[in-house]
Amino acid sequence: MTTGNQSAIEDQARLSEEAAALNMVAFWDVRGDIEPTEPRPRVHPHVWKWNEVAPRLHRSAHAIPLESAERRALLCSNPGLSPKPYMTDTILAAYSLYNPGEQAPVHRHTPSASRFLLEGAGGFTTVDGEKCMMRRGDVILTPNGTWHDHGNDGDEPIVWMDVLDLPLVESLNNSIFEFDYRETESQSNTGEPLQRATQQIRYPEDHSTQLYGQGGMVPLFGDKVRGRPGASPMLIYRGADIRAQLARLRDYPADPHDGVIIELVDPVTGGPVMSTLSYRAQLLRPGERTRTHRHTASTIYCVIEGGGVTRVNDTTLHWERNDAFCVPGWAWHSFQNTTPDDSVLYSVTDAPTLVKLGLYREEAGASADAS
Ligand code: 1HN
Numbered sequence: 001m002t003t004g005n006q007s008a009i010e011d012q013a014r015l016s017e018e019a020a021a022l023n024m025v026a027f028w029d030v031r032g033d034i035e036p037t038e039p040r041p042r043v044h045p046h047v048w049k050w051n052e053v054a055p056r057l058h059r060s061a062h063a064i065p066l067e068s069a070e071r072r073a074l075l076c077s078n079p080g081l082s083p084k085p086y087m088t089d090t091i092l093a094a095y096s097l098y099n100p101g102e103q104a105p106v107h108r109h110t111p112s113a114s115r116f117l118l119e120g121a122g123g124f125t126t127v128d129g130e131k132c133m134m135r136r137g138d139v140i141l142t143p144n145g146t147w148h149d150h151g152n153d154g155d156e157p158i159v160w161m162d163v164l165d166l167p168l169v170e171s172l173n174n175s176i177f178e179f180d181y182r183e184t185e186s187q188s189n190t191g192e193p194l195q196r197a198t199q200q201i202r203y204p205e206d207h208s209t210q211l212y213g214q215g216g217m218v219p220l221f222g223d224k225v226r227g228r229p230g231a232s233p234m235l236i237y238r239g240a241d242i243r244a245q246l247a248r249l250r251d252y253p254a255d256p257h258d259g260v261i262i263e264l265v266d267p268v269t270g271g272p273v274m275s276t277l278s279y280r281a282q283l284l285r286p287g288e289r290t291r292t293h294r295h296t297a298s299t300i301y302c303v304i305e306g307g308g309v310t311r312v313n314d315t316t317l318h319w320e321r322n323d324a325f326c327v328p329g330w331a332w333h334s335f336q337n338t339t340p341d342d343s344v345l346y347s348v349t350d351a352p353t354l355v356k357l358g359l360y361r362e363e364a365g366a367s368a369d370a371s
Contacts, residue, residue, distance in 0.1 A: 016029055038330065039296060039329055039330040041080070041089075041298070041328035041329050041330060041331065042080040042081060042089070043078050043080045043081060043087075043088045043089060043298060043326065043328035043329075044078060044079045044080040044315075044328070045310075045312035045313070045315045045317055045325070045326065045327060045328060045331060045333075046078060046079055046317070046325060046326060047317045047318065047319055047323055047324070047325035048076050048323060048324045048325065049323055050303075050320070050321065050322035050323050053074060053095050054159075054322070056074060057074055057095055057097045057159060058097065058157070060072055060074065060097065061097050061099055061157055066098070066099075066102050066103075066104060070104060070105055070107075071096060071104055072096055072097050072098065072104075073094040073095065073096040073162060074094060074095050074096075075092060075093075075094040076092075076093045076094060076095075076324060078326065080328075084167070086166075086167040087300050087324070087326050088167070088298040088299075088300060088326050088328065088329075088350075089167060089168075089171070089298060089329075090165060090167050090168035090171075090276075090298060090350040090353065091163060091164070091165060091167060091168070091277070091298070091300050091326075091348060091350065092111075092162070092163070092164045092165075092166040092167055093161060093162065093163050093164075093300050093302075093324055093326075093348075094161065094162045095118075095159060095160075095161055095162075095324075096115075096150075096159065096160055096161075096162055097157050097158070097159050098123060098150060098151070098152040098157065098158050099152060099157050100122070100152050100153075100154055100155050100156065100157070101152065102151065102152050103149065103150070103151045103197070103198055104149055104150040104151070105149055105179075105197040105198065106126075106147050106148065106149035106181045106196065106197060106198055106199055107147070107148070107149075107177060107178060107179050107181070108145060108146060108147045108148065108177075108178050108181075108227075109144075109166075109175065109176060109177045109178065110144055110145070110169055110174055110175055110176045111144065111164045111165050111166035111168075111169040111170075111175060112141075112142070112143045112144045112164065112165050112231060112274045112275075112276060112277065113141075113142045113143075113148070113162060113163070113164040113166075114139060114140060114141050114142065114162070114163045114164070114274075114279070114348075115134070115138075115139070115140045115142075115160040115161065115162055115163075116137070116138075116139055116160055116161040116163070116302050116304070116346055117134040117135060117136050117137065117138045117140070117158070117160045117239070118136065118159045118160055118161060118302075118322050119136070119157070119158060119159035119160075119322075120152070120154060120156045120157055120158035120159060121135065121154045121156070121158070122152055122153040122154015122155065122156070122158065123150070123151070123152050123153075123154065123158030123160065124150065124151055124152075124153065125140050125142065125148050125149070125150050126148065126149050126150075126151075126198065126199045126201065127140065127141070127142050127146050127147075127148050127226070127235045128146045128147060128148075128199075128226045128227060128235070129147075129199050129200065129201060129202030129203055130201070130202070130203040130207050130208060130235060131201050131203075131205065132235055132236045133153075133205070134158070134160070134236075135238070135239060135240070136239055137238075137239020137240065137242065137243065137304055138236060138237065138238055138239045139236070139237040139239070139242070139264060139279060139346070140235060140236050141231065141232060141234075141235050141236070141237075141273055141274070142227075142235075143226065143227045143228065143230075143231030143232070143273075143274055144227055144228045144230070144231060144274070144275075145227035145228035146226055146227035146235075147181055147199055149197070149198045149199055151198070161302050161324065163277075163300065163302075163348050165274065165276040165277050165350070165353075168276055168350065168353065169276075180195065181195065181196055181197075181199070182194060182195050182196065183196050183199070183200055185200070206236075208226075208233060208234045208235040208236060209234060209236055209238065211233070211234070212232075212233060212234035212267040212268075213234065213238075213241070215267070218267055218268060224268050230274070230275035231266070231273060231274050231275060232264075232265070232266035232267065232268075232273035232274075233266070233267070233268060234266070234267050234273075237264045237273075237279075239304075242262070242264070242281045243344065245262055246260055246262065246281060246282075246283040246344065247283075249262070249283075250283060250285060250342075255290075256290060256291045256364075257290050257291050257292070257293040257334070257364070258282050258290060258335070259282050259283055259284045259285065259288055259290055259335065259337075260282060260283040260284075260285070261280055261281070261282035261283075262280065262281055262282070263278055263279065263280050264279040264280070264281070271352070272351075272352040274352070275352065275353075275356075276350065276352060276353045277348050277349065277350060277352060277353070278348070278349050278351050278352050279346070279347075279348055280346070280347045280348070280349070281304075281344065281345070281346050281347075282335075282344070282345050282347065283342055283343070283344055284306070284308060284335055284336075284337035284342070284343040284344075284345070285337060285342060286337060286339065286340045286341055286342065287337060287338075287340070288335075288336070288337045289334070289335070289336040289337075290334045290335045290336070291334060291364065291365060292311070292332045292333060292334040292365035293332070293333070293334075293362060293363060293364045293365055294330055294331055294332045294333065294362065294363050294365070295329070295330070295351070295360065295361065295362035295363070296329045296330055296354055296359060296360055296361045296362070297329055297349045297350050297351035297354050297360060298326065298327065298328050298329040298349065298350055299326065299327045299347050299348065299349040299350075300324065300325070300326045300347065300348050300349075301319070301324065301325050301326065301327070301345050301346070301347045302322075302323075302324050302345070302346045302347075303319045303320060303321055303322060303323045303324070303325075303343070303344075303345055304321070304344040304345065304346055305321065305341075305342060305343055305344035306320075306321070306337060306339050306341055306342055306343025306344060307319060307320040307321070307337075307338060307339045307343060308335060308336050308337040308338045308339065308343050309335075309336050309338055310325065310327065310333055310334070310335050310336075311332075311333060311334050311336075312327050312328070312331050312332070312333045313331050313332055313333075332365055334365075
């Protein structure tokens, strides 16, 4: 004879099976999985070393014809997300190389993209008909929906870091890439738009920095939207201007967790340059050590100058010039410049997305020590 209890236990198992057959799941079977008491990042804190990346990137410059690849990039794949080629759950970061004379054909996409110029002179991205020549430390934006093609007019290879919100857009199943670019050309007999591999230049050089490059002053004419609404109409932030602003602020006590940190903002709204991502630059003064904190946003970093360590929970990431690293969301982290010179980091965080969704939280640590 079965007791009432026994039959209840048997029925539990049967219910789970029957639920599965109905494409359902019993809440009591998965509760632990869907009710975490805090974020459970899959992303590992990790550093990608330039001295390991650079030789492979230069080999790819010979081995990989641009004609077939369209973009010559080595994508950073977080060990916690492998085999996905994503640095964090929301951000893709890659190192790209273009040889002198090469042209990467025009395309556009719903993920927002950007470049940090790391090596070489003469590289450019044409964004929405504006040719943006790049120098080391420059940040070039290709927001959601802007057509962009790349090239190298110089006589040495150029290397940059690409940063895209592609994993975020992909997780929402909203990734759309378009390759069929057409323009009406002056030589056209019919006036029909013709397919082209690169854009014709429609704006004067430095157009968007001419309009918007002077902080605190915004023209009351000109395009305030390039591509889809929600992104900065200033397409290039000059490394020299970023560095000069960091230098101006260097004697302030600054931020206890991040040192002398600035955000690149949309000059029209004062908000982040992309609706999804915030771009930042931070100066860590010689020997500076910051306090630990954590926030639900995840962040990727590119080392522009100097060297140091970032302590992330129990892991210590050692970084130097041109390295890239990431700090997962909700991980305690602090920085230390271990050199006698300035260190400069560029970073990109998904904080604007989390703020818009009402999810962003942060917490300061108790002491100056990270661990
Ligand atoms: C992309 O569109 C570019 O436009 C670079 O240059 C790297 C990596 C993955 C997916 C799209 C570019 C990319 C990318």
